[in-house]
Amino acid sequence: MGSPRASSLRRPIERVLLIDDEEDIRTIATLSLRRVGGWTVVTAASGPEGIAEARRSRPDLILVDVMMPGCDGPTTLGRLRDAPETASIPVIFITAKAQRRELDEFLQMGAEGVIVKPFDPLQLPDQIRRILGHEARRAG
Amino acid sequence: MIARLPENEDARLLALHATGLLDTPPEPAFDDLARLAAAICATPIALISLVDGHRQWFKSRVGIDAVETPRDVAFCAHAILETGTLVVPDALEDPRFVDNALVTSAPRVRFYAGAPLVVGGHVLGTICVLDSVARQLTPTQLASLDALARQVAAQIDLRRQAAHLAQTNARLEDLLANSNDLVQSVATDGRLLFVNHAWRETLGYTAAEAEGLALRDVIAEESLDHFARLFMRLVSGAPMGRIEAVFLHKDGQRVILEGSAICHFEGGIPVSTRFIFRDVTELRHDRERVQRYADLVEKMEIGVWVWRKDDEADPLSYRLVGANRSIARLLDLDLDFKLGLLAAEVAPFVIEFDAPRLWDEVRRTGTTRVRERFPYGDRLFTVNIFPLPDRCIGVAVEDATHRIEVDRMKSEFISTVSHELRTPLTSIRGALGLLESGLLTPEEGADTVRIAGRNTDRLVRLINDILDLEKIESGKLELRCSLVSLKDVCEEAIAGVRSAAEDAGVTVTLAVPPSVGSLVADGDRLVQVLTNLLANAIKFSPRGGHVAAWAEKIPAGGVRISVRDEGPGIPPGERHKLFGKFQQLDGSDTRKKGGSGLGLAISKAIIEQHDGTIDVECSPESGCTFWFDLPVPRAPTLVPSRGGPCVLLVEDDVSFREITARQLATIGADCLEAGTCAEAIAIARSVTVDLTVLDASLPDGDGLDVVAALRQVGMRSAPLLVYTAHDLDSDERDALALGATLHLTKSRSTEAELLEAVRTLLGSGSPAAAWPLPR
Numbered sequence: 001m002g003s004p005r006a007s008s009l010r011r012p013i014e015r016v017l018l019i020d021d022e023e024d025i026r027t028i029a030t031l032s033l034r035r036v037g038g039w040t041v042v043t044a045a046s047g048p049e050g051i052a053e054a055r056r057s058r059p060d061l062i063l064v065d066v067m068m069p070g071c072d073g074p075t076t077l078g079r080l081r082d083a084p085e086t087a088s089i090p091v092i093f094i095t096a097k098a099q100r101r102e103l104d105e106f107l108q109m110g111a112e113g114v115i116v117k118p119f120d121p122l123q124l125p126d127q128i129r130r131i132l133g134h135e136a137r138r139a140g
Numbered sequence: 141m142i143a144r145l146p147e148n149e150d151a152r153l154l155a156l157h158a159t160g161l162l163d164t165p166p167e168p169a170f171d172d173l174a175r176l177a178a179a180i181c182a183t184p185i186a187l188i189s190l191v192d193g194h195r196q197w198f199k200s201r202v203g204i205d206a207v208e209t210p211r212d213v214a215f216c217a218h219a220i221l222e223t224g225t226l227v228v229p230d231a232l233e234d235p236r237f238v239d240n241a242l243v244t245s246a247p248r249v250r251f252y253a254g255a256p257l258v259v260g261g262h263v264l265g266t267i268c269v270l271d272s273v274a275r276q277l278t279p280t281q282l283a284s285l286d287a288l289a290r291q292v293a294a295q296i297d298l299r300r301q302a303a304h305l306a307q308t309n310a311r312l313e314d315l316l317a318n319s320n321d322l323v324q325s326v327a328t329d330g331r332l333l334f335v336n337h338a339w340r341e342t343l344g345y346t347a348a349e350a351e352g353l354a355l356r357d358v359i360a361e362e363s364l365d366h367f368a369r370l371f372m373r374l375v376s377g378a379p380m381g382r383i384e385a386v387f388l389h390k391d392g393q394r395v396i397l398e399g400s401a402i403c404h405f406e407g408g409i410p411v412s413t414r415f416i417f418r419d420v421t422e423l424r425h426d427r428e429r430v431q432r433y434a435d436l437v438e439k440m441e442i443g444v445w446v447w448r449k450d451d452e453a454d455p456l457s458y459r460l461v462g463a464n465r466s467i468a469r470l471l472d473l474d475l476d477f478k479l480g481l482l483a484a485e486v487a488p489f490v491i492e493f494d495a496p497r498l499w500d501e502v503r504r505t506g507t508t509r510v511r512e513r514f515p516y517g518d519r520l521f522t523v524n525i526f527p528l529p530d531r532c533i534g535v536a537v538e539d540a541t542h543r544i545e546v547d548r549m550k551s552e553f554i555s556t557v558s559h560e561l562r563t564p565l566t567s568i569r570g571a572l573g574l575l576e577s578g579l580l581t582p583e584e585g586a587d588t589v590r591i592a593g594r595n596t597d598r599l600v601r602l603i604n605d606i607l608d609l610e611k612i613e614s615g616k617l618e619l620r621c622s623l624v625s626l627k628d629v630c631e632e633a634i635a636g637v638r639s640a641a642e643d644a645g646v647t648v649t650l651a652v653p654p655s656v657g658s659l660v661a662d663g664d665r666l667v668q669v670l671t672n673l674l675a676n677a678i679k680f681s682p683r684g685g686h687v688a689a690w691a692e693k694i695p696a697g698g699v700r701i702s703v704r705d706e707g708p709g710i711p712p713g714e715r716h717k718l719f720g721k722f723q724q725l726d727g728s729d730t731r732k733k734g735g736s737g738l739g740l741a742i743s744k745a746i747i748e749q750h751d752g753t754i755d756v757e758c759s760p761e762s763g764c765t766f767w768f769d770l771p772v773p774r775a776p777t778l779v780p781s782r783g784g785p786c787v788l789l790v791e792d793d794v795s796f797r798e799i800t801a802r803q804l805a806t807i808g809a810d811c812l813e814a815g816t817c818a819e820a821i822a823i824a825r826s827v828t829v830d831l832t833v834l835d836a837s838l839p840d841g842d843g844l845d846v847v848a849a850l851r852q853v854g855m856r857s858a859p860l861l862v863y864t865a866h867d868l869d870s871d872e873r874d875a876l877a878l879g880a881t882l883h884l885t886k887s888r889s890t891e892a893e894l895l896e897a898v899r900t901l902l903g904s905g906s907p908a909a910a911w912p913l914p915r
Contacts, residue, residue, distance in 0.1 A: 022563060024567040025567055028570030028571055028574065031588070032570065035577070035580070097555055098558055098562065099554075099558070117562045119569070120573055121570045
């Protein structure tokens with residue numbers, strides 16, 4: 001699920017920040033992004049932690065879980081956009097909320113795209129590349 | 141000289157023709173009068189002449205053969221211009237007649253005297269006498285001629301009236317026979333003397349079949365009384381009576397007729413009663429139908445009003461022509477609003493919302509318009525606007541607030557459930573994919589397998605909880621109640637969380653004083669609730685913390701079980717959310733701890749099904765205390781838990797009760813235990829037991845009270861075993877008895893005798909006879 005903004009973002013991905021409050025999902029997604037995508041991965045377990053990490057490590061992409069206690073995904077996105085140093089980092093939502101109406105809402109919030117849980121760890125990096133308008137690497 | 145015409149000639153001719161006398165045969169009544177005139181006046185000729193348009197025609201004539209003459213030559217044409225009698229002593233001397241053909245040639249009239257025939261104000265002709273010699277009449281003769289003229293006029297008037305009467309009668313008969321109303325005439329003995337066409341048509345009889353019918357042949361049983369009462373009223377002088385009655389069509393169908401009756405008397409004696417009816421069967425059915433619809437509209441929750449536009453040129457000229465109660469209630473209007481008021485007067489907001497424009501459009505297009513989620517006040521309405529005939533529109537207003545809220549909650553629930561299911565699935569799916577890829581190191585692989593396992597458990601728990609909750613919410617959760625020991629419940633729950641507590645480094649203590657004892661409840665479900673509370677307490681307690689569980693009697697009667705943790709506490713504003721579905725106060729915490737977010741919702745439902753309450757108290761210093769109260773005695777849907785016969789054991793001595801219960805258990809009986817009369821009665825009211833074993837002396841009453849209560853709850857013939865401290869006399873035995881009853885004396889009965897008595901009684905009662913008891 002891509003957005004018009006994606007075409008302008010051609011910068012190759014090296015470092016990904018993953019913000020998710022579910023430890024198991026962080027573990028699985030990290031393995032996928034690292035082993036399948038070949039990217040460097042940093043993680044955060046909450047919105048505020050993720051924002052701080054984004055400022056520090058300036059990732060090429062931020063994956064944000066939508067449903068997190070306290071500071072949820074959309075709030076985190078808003079704060080990232082508000083700060084100049086993180087405003088231009090592409091953000092993709094990952095969510096277990098999968099109703100059409102909800103997905104449309106998430107896209108309207110300004111995310112590059114939405115990845116629906118459960119995702120295939122072997123396809124996740126390609127899914128991200130497609131959203132960002134990068135040519136997907138052929139598997140195998 | 142030709143006579144001029146009378147001033148009212150047209151009306152006079154109409155009156156003449158209306159008599160119907162012209163060109164009719166001679167009649168003795170007139171001829172006699174003409175002859176009298178000739179005789180009295182001593183003239184050779186006498187005539188009764190009617191002056192028509194162009195002739196005079198003789199109704200009666202004496203002395204001449206002609207039946208008529210032209211009006212031009214008629215003396216009578218002159219006579220009818222006079223107010224009195226016209227006398228012409230000598231026609232040759234009278235310029236009006238000197239050249240008259242009747243004078244100059246045969247019959248050469250010289251004398252004429254004609255008295256006018258005045259009928260209904262018109263002079264229709266004369267009775268006249270003529271002679272061929274000049275002469276005079278004596279005053280007596282003149283007066284006689286006048287008198288004869290009056291007699292002739294009276295005869296004419298009589299005939300005119302008779303003709304009129306006959307005509308009227310014919311019309312009436314025609315009306316009666318062919319009327320759309322049903323006409324019947326009934327003799328005093330109930331025979332039908334006359335029925336008209338409509339009557340026969342409506343009730344299905346031919347004219348021949350209607351002959352010989354009696355009223356009772358055509359009236360439904362329930363209306364006979366109506367007729368009897370009506371006859372009584374009429375016979376005793378009431379001028380007219382109204383009646384609505386059920387008649388029977390020849391084929392048996394019921395026909396409702398409504399009408400009036402009058403009674404005919406002859407010489408003061410009633411001879412017949414005539415009825416005129418209308419068939420109101422359809423009307424009554426219509427009225428009932430309309431009434432049903434009206435009731436429906438009045439009673440339905442949907443508000444309805446109907447507006448009619450007075451003036452197409454005035455866009456705001458909609459007036460209220462109909463409304464039900466609900467519209468007033470829904471829109472919070474004065475209940476007594478008057479029909480006929482303008483929209484602006486009844487409900488100004490109608491104008492504010494620009495409704496009349498929409499109403500115009502609905503009327504113009506003839507299609508219904510629906511507005512969903514129409515906000516008014518703090519509610520949301522569904523509004524249907526539909527066209528009606530006669531410049532009207534109908535507006536149906538339904539309060540959709542609740543439905544919309546339910547829809548929203550349903551959607552939210554689905555969204556949440558979807559989220560909750562997808563989250564563990566993500567870990568499982570991810571773990572499997574990564575394992576399959578072969579990209580992981582052995583350590584990573586082992587971790588990943590653990591993740592998959594953990595999340596599978598979480599998924600299973602979640603699904604079980606969702607199914608449980610569904611069962612509870614749809615009212616399908618059936619408690620399997622029996623007498624359960626609270627100590628056992630608490631110990632079982634603690635055993636279940638023991639390893640989780642050890643993992644979390646939390647100690648759990650339990651205190652259940654013996655006074656708490658047992659109560660009737662679903663033991664497994666209580667264990668589930670307590671396990672859930674303990675698991676939560678362990679999860680939220682810090683490592684090294686302490687979770688305390690205890691049970692206690694509460695003053696109101698019943699038992700409270702509490703679980704206190706040393707967790708961070710819950711803000712007061714958030715506490716009400718705790719027992720909702722997926723209402724974690726902190727989603728991350730719950731998920732980290734492996735909860736489904738449904739446990740407290742399920743616990744609340746279980747406790748409430750036990751008529752109990754569940755709640756939480758928190759303080760920042762001492763953590764949270766979750767507790768639930770269970771009232772005793774209670775047993776709403778008690779079912780025997782093991783499938784054996786159900787025995788109500790009423791005994792206040794706890795140790796004796798326990799021994800007896802154990803003995804009963806050895807023969808497969810399920811025991812419901814009561815220590816007081818009140819408990820026994822409460823159990824008996826909610827459970828049908830197969831046998832009651834009753835100690836006759838109890839702390840709050842004696843066995844007689846229990847027996848009386850058992851009789852009241854329909855156990856008059858149930859088996860009963862009474863054991864008493866002393867021997868009973870026969871009166872006491874009679875009082876302490878239900879159906880098959882055995883009496884034992886405590887001090888002289890062995891255990892074996894008690895069991896034998898129980899076996900005997902369980903084998904005697906009808907429902908319990910089916911129990912196969914081990915010996």
